[in-house]
Amino acid sequence: MFESEERVLRVVVDAAVELTALPDTLESAREQARVSVVLIELGGRDAEAPVASFDWLPRFELPVICAFEGALDGSLAALALGCDVRVCGAEASFDVPEPALGRMRRLVRDADALARAAGGGRFTAYEALECGLVSKVLEPGMAGGEALRMATVMASRGPIALRLAKEAIWRGLEMPLEQALRFETDLTLLLQTTKDRAEGVRAFMEKRAPRFTGE
DSSP states (O other), rough: OEEOOOOOEEEEEETSSOOGHHHHHHHHHHHOOOEEEEEEEESSSSSOOOOOOOTGGGGGSSSEEEEOSEOOOOOHHHHHHHEEEEEEEEEEEEEEOGGHHHHHHHHHHOOHHHHHHHHHHHHEHHHHHHHOOOOOSSSSOOOHHHHHHHHHHHHHHHHHHHHHHHHHHEEEEETTTTHHHHHHHHHHHHHSHHHHHHHHHHHHHHHHHOOOOOO
């Protein structure tokens, strides 16, 4: 894995990688590097190993984008569902493992899709797009490039705004709509007190790219 110049930490994961180290790896990168967005690229199948839990990933402070091309099972499929955005190739597919069903229920309101996942059904790329499990489907081989483009755009934004936007989403999913909207408003008001907000206004007025510092 490596950190790009665009404040994006790219992590390549396949079935041979020890996933139990991932939480410490991401947290260490967040603390030590100027990283605003994480991009995880998945490859290979993982049907045989015990399925790891990624309940912590939606609450990880930075936005996480996942890109995959092949057929995902087990822990790799659970890892994909734990990410905030999923982009895949047209020939990709994945099976939702039982430990990830709770996460899927928060993401998808389609009763048929939920029943199919609970029954062990495999989703093709376009089926996953239709029910909301993935955000984009690209031509084969294009998912990684599109995910990096998305991550680079996100990383150009204010880092505090990115973190609070993610918090508004994952907390809001667990709240009644009215309470979630009120929470979002509270975070917006908090952002108005930051130096980055003032820098964004100055950059707009001066017609230049903003120089955010995370303050």
